[in-house]
């Protein structure tokens with residue numbers, strides 16, 4: 166497909182629904198109105214899953230899941246989403262067993278898979294890979310993470326989690342903690358939150374601050390944000406604490422990674438200073454940033470967050486395939 170937000174279909178073609186035939190490449194393509202629409206469909210998916218489990222909405226449709234980087238949640242939730250909607254999946258998670266290991270280019274791999282599938286979910290280590298794939302493809306590409314770039318479907322499920330857990334977004338203070346430099350989920354989530362009246366706190370080691378590209382966008386949109394190296398300064402005002410893992414795979418200097426990986430660890434003690442009603446989120450996997458003793462705290466939303474992801478991804482698949 167052509168880069169978002171365009172698609173083969175005339176824009177504004179609502180006959181088969183919003184996003185029909187569109188790529189999902191960046192959160193920048195969404196308006197608040199789009200988010201309401203997506204979350205409405207996700208709610209319907211949730212009710213369906215809870216009551217029936219599976220329907221035939223996407224019967225006959227095929228998803229190619231093309232993962233050049235490891236994934237547990239994104240990969241299996243897209244697969245479950247497709248199967249719960251009656252469709253099927255070509256899973257390519259070990260690209261080393263595909264022609265990629267023979268040197269096939271990303272555009273050629275995508276052109277191959279779209280001969281067999283109706284939509285492609287792509288995770289790739291390079292920034293901009295999803296846009297490159299979309300430029301070569303005729304079928305919709307869904308960006309499931311392009312290196313340190315974006316992870317738009319994660320940001321959508323993160324926002325859906327905030328709405329489900331706290332009931333609203335405007336007026337909230339959202340604190341993002343950890344590796345803000347390489348963490349693509351926080352890049353996408355901050356951009357998405359810029360559509361709302363929120364206060365953002367970015368807490369990280371000095372070496373892992375939010376990229377200038379993202380903060381410049383926030384400034385242009387007049388988003389209230391501030392940067393910190395300590396959590397205690399902002400925790401008491403925080404409504405959403407979004408913790409991230411230090412992204413080992415993006416470090417050239419592993420000694421630096423080792424020195425930073427546990428710069429912040431959330432324990433039951435940390436949460437004593439937090440609001441009684443707060444959502445503690447994490448895109449997962451966690452590798453020590455949240456102690457397991459925190460899991461029983463009602464504010465720990467990270468396991469529910471994964472489940473919300475299934476409903477959001479079901480909604481997205483139904484929408485790009487013209488069935489929602």
Ligand code: ASP
Pocket residue numbers: 310316349350409410448449450
């Ligand atoms: N699973 C998320 C991602 O793919 C977060 C992470 O890996 O730390 O970006």
